[in-house]
Amino acid sequence: MEKIDLDYFEKVLIYKSLTDEQYLAEIIGHVDPKIIADKNIKVLFTIIKSFYDKRGVPPTLTELKTYLVNDDVKAALKTVAGSFDEIDKNLNKDELLDNTERYLKERAIYHTMMDVAEDITNGKVDTSYILEKFEKSCSIELKDDLGIDLFDDIDELARELSVDEPTLSSGWDWLDDHLNGGFLANGRAFYVFAGQTNVGKSIFLGNIATNLVRKGKNVLVLSLEMSEVMYACRLASDITKIPIADLKSQTPTLKHSMDNMEGMGKLLIKEFPPNTITAQQIASYVKMVQLKGIKIDAIVLDYINLLRGSLNSNLYERIKCATEEVRALSYKFNCPIISATQLNRTGYDTESPTLDTIGESIGLAATADVIVGITQSDTDKELNIINLHMMKNRFGANFGRNEMRIDYSTLTVSEDDTLNNDDDDFGEMTDKLDKLSF
Numbered sequence: 135m136e137k138i139d140l141d142y143f144e145k146v147l148i149y150k151s152l153t154d155e156q157y158l159a160e161i162i163g164h165v166d167p168k169i170i171a172d173k174n175i176k177v178l179f180t181i182i183k184s185f186y187d188k189r190g191v192p193p194t195l196t197e198l199k200t201y202l203v204n205d206d207v208k209a210a211l212k213t214v215a216g217s218f219d220e221i222d223k224n225l226n227k228d229e230l231l232d233n234t235e236r237y238l239k240e241r242a243i244y245h246t247m248m249d250v251a252e253d254i255t256n257g258k259v260d261t262s263y264i265l266e267k268f269e270k271s272c273s274i275e276l277k278d279d280l281g282i283d284l285f286d287d288i289d290e291l292a293r294e295l296s297v298d299e300p301t302l303s304s305g306w307d308w309l310d311d312h313l314n315g316g317f318l319a320n321g322r323a324f325y326v327f328a329g330q331t332n333v334g335k336s337i338f339l340g341n342i343a344t345n346l347v348r349k350g351k352n353v354l355v356l357s358l359e360m361s362e363v364m365y366a367c368r369l370a371s372d373i374t375k376i377p378i379a380d381l382k383s384q385t386p387t388l389k390h391s392m393d394n395m396e397g398m399g400k401l402l403i404k405e406f407p408p409n410t411i412t413a414q415q416i417a418s419y420v421k422m423v424q425l426k427g428i429k430i431d432a433i434v435l436d437y438i439n440l441l442r443g444s445l446n447s448n449l450y451e452r453i454k455c456a457t458e459e460v461r462a463l464s465y466k467f468n469c470p471i472i473s474a475t476q477l478n479r480t481g482y483d484t485e486s487p488t489l490d491t492i493g494e495s496i497g498l499a500a501t502a503d504v505i506v507g508i509t510q511s512d513t514d515k516e517l518n519i520i521n522l523h524m525m526k527n528r529f530g531a532n533f534g535r536n537e538m539r540i541d542y543s544t545l546t547v548s549e550d551d552t553l554n555n556d557d558d559d560f561g562e563m564t565d566k567l568d569k570l571s572f
Contacts (some may be wrong), residue, residue, distance in 0.1 A: 140237060140241070146221055147165075148179055155191060162187075166242075167179050167180040168245065170241070171241070179200075181198065182198075185201075198211070212442055218567050235276045237443055238274045242270075243272070246267045247270055257520060265415065269418075270385070270414075275498055299315075299320070300318045301316035303345070306345075307549060309522065309536075312527060312529075318474065319431070319470070321462055323504070324501070325471070325473070326475050326498065326502045328487065328525065331476055333509065333520075334547075335437065336437075338508060341545075343401060344432065345535075351399040351431035351432060352402075353429050353430075353432050354420065355369075355402065355406055355434045357404070358405075358440035359408060370392065371543075372545055378543065378545060400428060412512075414459070432471075433463070433470070434472050438460060439476060439493075441460065442456065443455030450497055451497070453494055453497060454483060455497075456496050476492075476493035478493040479509060487509060487525060499526065505526040508522060518541065519539065520539075522536045538550070
């Protein structure tokens with residue numbers, strides 16, 4: 135794109151903001167008055183933004199005059215209004231939005247550079263924070279999309295309903311049934327497994343990764359808690375069924391088994407230190423992987439509570455913010471993201487955990503699309519049984535429980551129909567007794 139005249143365009147921006155309510159609605163959320171170079175336009179736009187945030191409409195000229203509380207503001211309005219004669223009023227809408235987007239990005243980048251230079255001068259060098267600010271500046275996008283008009287776009291909706299949304303099988307029928315087929319292949323969904331400490335959350339995440347890889351999908355495992363080598367050993371044991379304790383002594387068998395696997399996708403494992411990276415840094419890493427020609431079908435994050443959010447004022451806000459940012463990545467990369475979280479003390483040793491037992495931030499429970507609880511009693515552990523509970527589900531039934539087999543030698547979780555038959559029979563018997571009681 136050719137360079138635009140920023141000084142001239144600021145006059146266009148303030149003129150359209152005063153005369154075109156639709157234009158103002160499209161840009162108001164993206165314009166921070168501090169990026170405006172012209173001091174008079176900055177003063178007026180600050181008033182317009184304050185009024186719009188409060189009333190939801192731009193101020194009329196009469197309303198604007200009520201804010202002329204001093205000579206500087208009066209002079210600003212007179213100067214800016216006098217410059218409107220210089221503007222070509224016949225503006226192409228698409229060109230206007232493109233130029234506005236370009237203007238906002240250039241000004242945001244300029245101010246980011248100034249802020250970074252000042253921080254460096256003062257001895258503050260936080261590369262993570264700098265990266266976030268530049269990526270935020272470059273990601274400004276003005277969308278002229280009203281969404282779906284339920285009546286006018288009913289034909290489009292009917293076409294969408296006639297096509298089944300693609301899903302990725304979790305490898306477990308019970309979970310797939312509750313998720314209406316599995317994880318959404320095109321993303322826009324964040325899945326969470328919740329359990330108390332040491333119940334097996336990482337084991338479930340690892341099994342989901344290997345189950346997807348067996349289906350030929352490419353999976354990226356991001357570990358914030360466990361080393362890459364340890365995670366690789368766990369997943370290799372699950373895939374080859376060589377006990378994890380025997381991997382070191384059976385490396386020839388391990389190599390032979392892995393070399394002869396057919397139809398497998400890629401399984402990438404990347405370790406990051408806990409509480410040091412943000413969703414933006416994850417996005418940068420995923421982009422790097424994609425630039426190497428690898429399509430990522432699913433991302434497994436172990437686990438969300440150890441991610442650093444861009445808001446760090448307290449634990450609740452940090453985790454809520456991190457969850458929202460990670461969920462946004464499932465839109466950005468068009469793939470599901472699966473993670474885990476902790477239950478609080480009230481969720482320990484309970485047979486049916488509820489959303490209020492989510493630890494550290496209930497904001498996570500509000501943001502996640504699906505939350506599956508993991509529980510295990512002492513008796514269950516002795517019998518190599520572990521339980522799944524549907525706690526929240528935007529894609530199907532938000533209730534149900536399923537017992538699973540767990541092989542601790544290979545860390546493999548599998549379904550066993552015999553474990554749940556008794557519950558089904560008991561349920562059917564209860565239904566019959568209920569009917570007879572009437």
